[in-house]
Amino acid sequence: MTTISVLLVDDHMVVRSGLKALLGTQPDFDVVAEAASGEEALELVEQHSPAVVVMDLAMGAGMDGIEAIRQLRQRNGRQAILVFTTYDSDADIVRAVDAGAMGYLLKDASPDEIFAAIRGAVQGKSVMSAPVASRLFQQLRNPDEVLTPREAELLSLLTEGLSNRELGQRLFISEATVKTHLAHIYAKLGVETRAAAIATAIRREGMR
Amino acid sequence: MTTISVLLVDDHMVVRSGLKALLGTQPDFDVVAEAASGEEALELVEQHSPAVVVMDLAMGAGMDGIEAIRQLRQRNGRQAILVFTTYDSDADIVRAVDAGAMGYLLKDASPDEIFAAIRGAVQGKSVMSAPVASRLFQQLRNPDEVLTPREAELLSLLTEGLSNRELGQRLFISEATVKTHLAHIYAKLGVETRAAAIATAIRREGMR
DNA sequence: AGCAGCATCAGCCAAAAGGCTGAGAGACCA
DNA sequence: TGGTCTCTCAGCCTTTTGGCTGATGCTGCT
Numbered sequence: 115m116t117t118i119s120v121l122l123v124d125d126h127m128v129v130r131s132g133l134k135a136l137l138g139t140q141p142d143f144d145v146v147a148e149a150a151s152g153e154e155a156l157e158l159v160e161q162h163s164p165a166v167v168v169m170d171l172a173m174g175a176g177m178d179g180i181e182a183i184r185q186l187r188q189r190n191g192r193q194a195i196l197v198f199t200t201y202d203s204d205a206d207i208v209r210a211v212d213a214g215a216m217g218y219l220l221k222d223a224s225p226d227e228i229f230a231a232i233r234g235a236v237q238g239k240s241v242m243s244a245p246v247a248s249r250l251f252q253q254l255r256n257p258d259e260v261l262t263p264r265e266a267e268l269l270s271l272l273t274e275g276l277s278n279r280e281l282g283q284r285l286f287i288s289e290a291t292v293k294t295h296l297a298h299i300y301a302k303l304g305v306e307t308r309a310a311a312i313a314t315a316i317r318r319e320g321m322r
Numbered sequence: 323m324t325t326i327s328v329l330l331v332d333d334h335m336v337v338r339s340g341l342k343a344l345l346g347t348q349p350d351f352d353v354v355a356e357a358a359s360g361e362e363a364l365e366l367v368e369q370h371s372p373a374v375v376v377m378d379l380a381m382g383a384g385m386d387g388i389e390a391i392r393q394l395r396q397r398n399g400r401q402a403i404l405v406f407t408t409y410d411s412d413a414d415i416v417r418a419v420d421a422g423a424m425g426y427l428l429k430d431a432s433p434d435e436i437f438a439a440i441r442g443a444v445q446g447k448s449v450m451s452a453p454v455a456s457r458l459f460q461q462l463r464n465p466d467e468v469l470t471p472r473e474a475e476l477l478s479l480l481t482e483g484l485s486n487r488e489l490g491q492r493l494f495i496s497e498a499t500v501k502t503h504l505a506h507i508y509a510k511l512g513v514e515t516r517a518a519a520i521a522t523a524i525r526r527e528g529m530r
Numbered sequence: 531a532g533c534a535g536c537a538t539c540a541g542c543c544a545a546a547a548g549g550c551t552g553a554g555a556g557a558c559c560a
Numbered sequence: 561t562g563g564t565c566t567c568t569c570a571g572c573c574t575t576t577t578g579g580c581t582g583a584t585g586c587t588g589c590t
Binding site: 125126127128129130131132133134135136174200221222223224225228272273274275276277305307308310311312313314316317 | 341
C-alpha cells in the first residue's frame with residue numbers, strides 16, 4: 115500500500131482541520147499541506163507536488179477554485195484534483211470538469227465517500243456525489259436544456275436586475291435580440307417570466 | 323478554570339470533526355456530543371445539557387437551525403447558543419438573534435475568534451464576527467430600510483418568481499396592495515425593478 | 531451543397547409591471 | 561386625543577415585458 119499525499123484547499127479553517135482529522139484516521143493518507151486560497155494552493159503544489167488536491171470552489175477573496183484548477187492544469191502537474199464543495203450547481207460542475215477536475219464531492223458526503231473518491235482519483239477514476247452525477251446525467255439526456263454561451267452570458271447579467279434595454283447596451287445588441295435570447299432562456303429553464311428565471315438562475319445554476 | 327461542555331450541530335461531517343479537532347486543542351472545552359440535524363440537536367441537549375450549543379443554520383433536510391434555536395429556548399434550557407454559519411445575510415442574523423442566539427460567527431472565523439466566542443457565550447457575552455456586527459449596526463442606523471413583516475413575506479414569495487396577481491392570491495390581498503408593498507420594498511432595497519429586488523433578496527437577504 | 535444551430539434583428543399586440551396620488555381602518559404609543 | 565406605522569385598496573398613465581411570426585448572416589458538420 116502506497117501513501118497518498120494530499121493538499122487541502124479551503125478558505126475555512128474548520129473545514130481544513132476537519133478534513134485533516136478525517137483523513138488522519140486512514141493509514142494511506144498523508145496531508146502534506148493546507149492552503150486557504152487559490153494562490154496559496156498553486157505555491158504549495160509546486161513545493162510538495164501532492165498526488166491529490168482536494169479543493170473547495172468558493173474561496174473568499176482572490177482566485178476561486180475553478181481558476182486555480184485551470185492554472186494547475188496548465189502547469190502540467192500530474193495531481194488529481196478533487197472538487198469538494200457545498201453546492202451542486204450545474205454551472206459549477208460543468209466548469210470544474212471543464213477546467214480539469216477529476217471528481218466532484220459535496221460537503222455532506224460521508225467519510226467513506228470521501229476516502230473512496232481520493233483513492234479513486236489517484237488511480238484516474240472519476241468519482242462524484244450522487245446528486246452531482248444525476249445532474250450531469252440529466253444534462254446529457256436533455257441537451258435541449260443546455261444554455262448556449264451567449265444565453266448564459268445574458269442570464270448572468272439578468273441576475274443583476276438589468277432591463278432589456280440595459281442588457282442590449284451591455285452586450286451591444288438590440289433589444290429585439292435580447293428578447294429572443296430571453297425567450298429561449300425561459301424555455302430552457304422552464305419558466306415564463308424573468309423573475310422566475312432570475313430565481314432559478316441564482317438558486318439552481320449557482321449564478322451568484 | 324471550569325470545563326465548558328459543548329454540543330456541535332452541523333449537517334456536514336467535516337465541519338463537525340474540524341470543530342471538534344479545533345476545540346480539542348483547548349483544555350477548557352469538552353465536546354460532549356454532535357448532532358447532524360435540528361431534531362437530533364434537541365434530543366442531545368436533553369441528554370447532555372451542554373453549556374454551549376454551536377449551531378449551523380443551514381441544515382440539509384428537516385428542521386433548520388433557526389427553528390432548532392427557537393425550540394431550545396422554549397424548553398427553557400440554559401444553554402448559550404452560538405450560530406456558526408457560512409453566510410451573513412441580514413434576515414438570518416435578525417431571525418437568529420430573535421430566536422435567542424447569543425452570538426453569530428462566520429465559518430471563516432479564526433480559531434481564536436471561535437474560542438473567544440464560546441468562552442464569552444457561557445459568560446453571557448454576545449460575540450459576533452465583524453461583518454455580522456457591521457450589518458446589525460447598519461440596520462440600527464437606517465431603520466427606514468428594515469422591511470416590515472408583511473413586506474418580508476411578500477419579498478420571500480417574490481423570489482419564487484410569482485406575478486403580482488399570484489402574489490395577491492397567495493396572500494389574500496388585492497393586486498393594488500401588492501403593488502404598494504412592492505413599491506415600498508423597492509425603495510427600502512434601493513432598487514427599481516422586481517428583477518433587481520429578487521437578485522438583492524436572494525444574495526443579500528439570503529432568501530433562498 | 532445542404533442542413534442545423536447560433537446570433538442577430540423587426541414588427542405587432544396583449545399582458546404585466548411600475549410611478550403617482552390619495553385614502554381608509556386598525557394598532558400602538560406618547 | 562393625536563400622531564405614526566402598517567396594511568389595505570383604487571384609478572390613471574407610461575414603460576416594460578412577453579408571445580408570436582418571420583427573416584438574415586455565419587459557422588460547422590455531413
